[in-house]
Amino acid sequence: MTKMQDFIAGRTPPELYEAYLTPGFFTPFAEEMAALAKPGDRCLDLACGTGAVSRKLAERFGDRITINAVDIAPAMLEVAKKQSSACSIDYQIAAADDLPFNDDSFDILFCQQGFQFFPHKEKAMAEIRRVLKPGGRAAISVWRPAEEASPVFAAFEKAVGRHLGNDLLPLGPFAFGKAGRLKTLAKGARLKIDALETLTLPTTLPAIEDFVLFDVLFLGRPAADGALQPVLEPDDPDGDRLIALMVEDMTQALQEFVGADGRLHAPSSTHYLLARKTPKGGLLRRLLS
Template identity: 50%
Template sequence: MTLMTDFIGGRSPPELYETYLSPGVFAPFADDLLARQPPTGDCLDIACGTGVVSRKLARHDAVERVSAIDVAAPMIAHATTLATAEGLADRIEYNVASALDLPFCDDRFDTAYCQQGIQFFPDRVQALREVRRVLRPGGRLGAAVWTAASDGNPVFAAFEAILARRFGDDLAPLGPFAFGSRRALQSIFEESGLALQSLERHEADAKLPGVASFVLFDLMFVGRPGADGELQPIIAPDDPSADGEIREIIAEMENALQAYVQNDGSLLAPMTAHIMLAEA
C-alpha cells in the first residue's frame, strides 16, 4: 500500500471532494453567493459537483424547484445520494449534462448559479450564452471564480510553486486558479450578451484539511493530458517509489504554511474569489 492508496481508502473522488473541500470551503462560499444573489422561483445549479449549492437552494422557501447539472456522472451520482440522505430528493432534479448545451428550454429559470465552474468550461462564452438562453428575461446569474493562487489563495500558491519547481512550470497555474483575471471575466460576459451587474472580490478564511491530507488529495488531480486526452497524474497513486517525494512535498508545505496551521492540524487560510452577478 502506498501513501496515496492508504489516504484514498477506497473512497471515490466525489466522496473525497465532499469530505475535504465542501464543509470548509464550498459551503461557506456558497452561503455568500446566495446572500448576494437571493434565490427565487425556478433555480439552476451549473457545474454542481457534489451538490453543495443545489442542496442549499432546495432549503430556501422562495425556491419552487431546483435543477442541477454536471458533466461528471460520478459527481451527479454522489450529489443524488447526498440529497436523498438529507430528504431533498423531491426538491432537486440532477442531470449529467454539459454547460455548453444545457438540456432545458428557453426562458426556463428565474435564477442560476455557477460556483467555481466557469474556469473549467472549454468554451466559456458559449456556456454563458446558454445561461442567457435558459434564463427568463430579467433572470439573474450568480457566479464565482477563484482569483489566481498568487492573488489571495496562499495555500494553493505554495503548492503551485512546489509543483512547478519539482515537476515543471507547465503545471502552474492549477486548473481551479487558471482563470483569475478580472478583465478576462468581464470579456466573456460582454461576448455572451449577459449584462454583468457587478464583479467583486470576496475573501474569507477557509478551513482546509491538514497539510498531509491536502497534499495527498490535491496530487490526485494534478497531471498532464495523455494522447487520449485523459489526465495522466504526475504521481500514480499505486506507485510506491513516489512515497519519498510525497513526504518531501508534505515537509515543504508544512514549512511554508506554518502561519496557517491550527491546533487540530487543519489549515485556516484566506481564499479569494471573484463574485459576478449578471442579468439576462
C-alpha cells in the first residue's frame, strides 16, 4: 500500500477536504463573509463546497435569515448536508452559469474560492447579477497567485514544479490571476463595485506530510463536475519517493511556520470583491439629482 492509499483510508475526497482544509483554512474567511449578512436577508452560497460559509451564516443568524447553497459536485453537497444537519440550509446541485432561481431573489450572494473554477466566468457573473435583488450585494473571494496567497502554497507549487513538472502549474485554486480581472468581469455584468481589496488572515494547515499527501491527491485540477482530481495517482508505484522529496523541500522552506502542534500556521491572502446590483433607474435618478 502506498502512502497515498494509506492516507485516504477509505475516505472520499470531500471528506478529506472537510477534515484538512475547512477548519483552519476556509473557516476564517467564511467568518468574514458571514459578517456581511444581516437579519432578514435571503442568502445564496454559490459553489458552497462542503458548506463553510453557509454554516457560519447559520451559526451567526439562526432562523433570522434564509440560506440557499449550491454546488456542481454532488459529493461535496453530501458532506455539506452531513455537517449542517442541525441547520436550515437548502442545498441544491447547480452550475454557476445556470442557477435555478428567479430573477431578483437574493439580498446577498457569497462565492468563496469557487469563481476561479467556473468554466464560463462571464455567464456566471451575469447570473450573479440576475439572481440578486435590486440593491443586492455579492461577496466574491478568489485566491491570489500562490506566491502572493500563501508561503505554504508557494512552497508547494515550487515542489510540484521541481518534482512533478511545471506543466501542472499554476495549480487550479491559484490560477485566476490578478484582481483587475475580477473588476473587469463585475463591470461587464453591470455590477457596481463597492470594494476590491486584498484580505489576509492567519490560517492553519495540516502538518507538512499530510499537507503534501492531501494536495497531490485532491487540489490539482477540479474537473468540470467539480470533482477534485489528483496530481499523482494514489497507486502510483513511484508516488512514495516523490512525496518524500516534496516533503523534504517544504520542510526546509517552511520551518518558521511549523507550530508546536506540528501544523503549519501562516497568513493566507485572497482577492476580495464586494459589489452590488444597482436598482433599476438608479443611474437616471443620479443624473437628475
